[in-house]
Amino acid sequence: MRLATTIRPYDWGSVTALPELFGTEPTGRPQAELWMGAHPGAPSTVAGIPLNDLITRDPAATLGERSTARFGPALPYLLKVLAIERPLSLQVHPTTEQAGAGFADENARGIPLDDPTRTYKDTSHKPEMVCAITPFRGLCGFRDPAATADLLDRLRLPDLRSWTGTLRSAEPRTALRTVFAQMLDDASGPLRDQVEHALIGTGDDELAPYAGIARACPGDPGIVAALLLHHVDLFPGQALYLGAGVPHAYLDGIGVEIMANSDNVLRCGLTTKHVDVPELMRVVDFTPAGPHLIHPGHDTAGEHHYRPPAPEFALIRYDLTGEAAHTLPGGVPRIVLCLDGETRLGEGLTLRPGRSAFVPAAAAPVRVSGKGTAYCAEPGAFTL
Incomplete structure (x- = not known):
């Protein structure tokens, strides 16, 4: 299913990076995050229908039994491309328990979900991983x-x-x-x-x-x-994982980011958005720790598997040479993004740079071929 996606124009984004990467016309405004997924804040669409609506109509076909049993009737991850020109907010993300308690508290206090002073947008934790496309700098831990x-x-x-x-x-x-x-x-x-x-x-x-x-x-x-x-420098292909409570801020670069399907962020600086220092102090983990780098496994030639310690997501990078094809088994929901060159899914769908597709769990195994670079998002390890 070919996806139509949304680019978020946050003020820290680059005016030119995504247009140059994807061969599109600049809008004159910052283009910070390309979102691919079913988050209600900016769901991707299929033929004009929001992906989260398609999932609600038929979770068994779109998500499959394993994902639905483990994560419920919702896509468990959100995929993004980040284009960072100036620092993002200094922030942390909550645990699932903290998110549930905070969400219930703000509901009880009558704070609308779209209120800019609202901290908890949902009841989920928000582990995340960023894989560098260009040299990428950040602060972490x-x-x-x-x-x-x-x-x-x-x-x-x-x-x-x-x-x-x-x-x-x-x-x-x-x-x-x-x-x-x-x-x-x-x-x-x-x-x-x-x-x-x-x-x-x-x-x-x-x-x-x-x-x-x-x-x-x-x-x-x-x-x-x-x-x-810590200051962290990532080279293209390196990945950084961030769990609950780890303070961090991305500084500059382009990267593919994948996370649990949540928008819970607690900020304390480097931002014009809502800052909630008391709640952040309650959530942050003050244990000194080095950056958690994720080293890709090379299971098959041209495939690089990033497996962070989060059940909601994993990421595969395909280096497509125009010769060998790769196979996506059925049974779980996936999103495939063409980053550069050309990506072919089966015999009927070709993706250009910046374009993506949803592969529902009910689909038969799909061949991935072409010439260029593609990323595939999928649920992580299942513990049923």
């Missing part, structure tokens, strides 16, 4: 607090000694919770201004990513809090 203290020392600001002292002396999670909260507190505004000024003036290569954030988001409290997080 808390650095060891003593290492962050060493980094802050390089700014040569005496007023930071209270934070660096806490980072070096307190139990790591307590230290990070304390300093993170203070960095976001309005009372720290003058000190944040000092840090922002020092970052912009530094020539230190290790501080350069944070200096870029300071230039892009002047006056934002997230600039200082970002210094607590």
